[in-house]
Amino acid sequence: MTTLRLVPASPLAAPAPGVQAWRCSLAGDAAQVPSLVALLAPEERARAERYGRPDLRLRYIVGRATLRTILGTCLDLAPEEVAIVRGRRGRPELAPRHATDLDFNVSHTRATAIFAVTYGRRIGVDIEHSERRLNVDGVARKFMTPREQATLRALGDDARRRRLLLLWTCKEAMSKATGDALAAPFRELDVATDEPFALVAGPAPYVPAHWRLHGIDVGDGFLATAALWTGP
Numbered sequence: 001m002t003t004l005r006l007v008p009a010s011p012l013a014a015p016a017p018g019v020q021a022w023r024c025s026l027a028g029d030a031a032q033v034p035s036l037v038a039l040l041a042p043e044e045r046a047r048a049e050r051y052g053r054p055d056l057r058l059r060y061i062v063g064r065a066t067l068r069t070i071l072g073t074c075l076d077l078a079p080e081e082v083a084i085v086r087g088r089r090g091r092p093e094l095a096p097r098h099a100t101d102l103d104f105n106v107s108h109t110r111a112t113a114i115f116a117v118t119y120g121r122r123i124g125v126d127i128e129h130s131e132r133r134l135n136v137d138g139v140a141r142k143f144m145t146p147r148e149q150a151t152l153r154a155l156g157d158d159a160r161r162r163r164l165l166l167l168w169t170c171k172e173a174m175s176k177a178t179g180d181a182l183a184a185p186f187r188e189l190d191v192a193t194d195e196p197f198a199l200v201a202g203p204a205p206y207v208p209a210h211w212r213l214h215g216i217d218v219g220d221g222f223l224a225t226a227a228l229w230t231g232p
Contacts, residue, residue, distance in 0.1 A: 088179030124177030173227035
């Protein structure tokens with residue numbers, strides 16, 4: 001079985017039963033690049049070469065090599081033997097030839113990435129940093145439900161910004177599980193962020209009975225959510 005020795009991935013506390021999660025720094029060490037590139041598929045190596053900035057190229061190589069190593073560990077394969085394909089709207093998935101119900105997802109911000117895998121259901125993850133600055137009112141009007149907007153208005157400025165970021169990770173994680181990405185009906189996904197997180201309402205396929213939302217403890221001021229989709 002392959003191991004995670006070649007990549008800077010650290011396991012995180014399981015956000016939910018049957019879910020494994022990892023964190024890694026995408027900054028990496030340039031001296032590692034040759035060994036990490038060797039784990040990539042030819043098309044991934046070509047994509048890496050298209051990055052104009054060395055730091056972005058390094059982040060892509062570290063992230064993809066880490067993903068391949070994690071999946072290889074789960075599948076008992078060498079990282080370079082893992083076949084990753086583009087699914088709905090480009091969502092990365094395992095190729096059908098692997099004949100497994102394993103699903104995975106990745107998110108990154110500030111040169112930090114999280115990876116999560118599970119079996120028998122779809123998973124999406126999203127990570128943000130709690131200190132990220134953004135137009136809270138503008139984002140709320142565009143992407144939050146009326147109930148969520150009312151909840152945000154009741155908070156002080158900093159608490160409102162952090163709550164908005166947390167809501168965003170929940171909605172983004174769900175949209176990544178389905179493959180809808182930014183085409184998801186964010187303004188119709190009504191999320192409660194009091195523990196435990198929950199989808200309160202939404203149009204199909206965002207039916208509350210088919211979703212579970214779980215916070216991921218990443219540390220260092222990061223906010224992250226895993227969304228598990230068990231429905232059709």
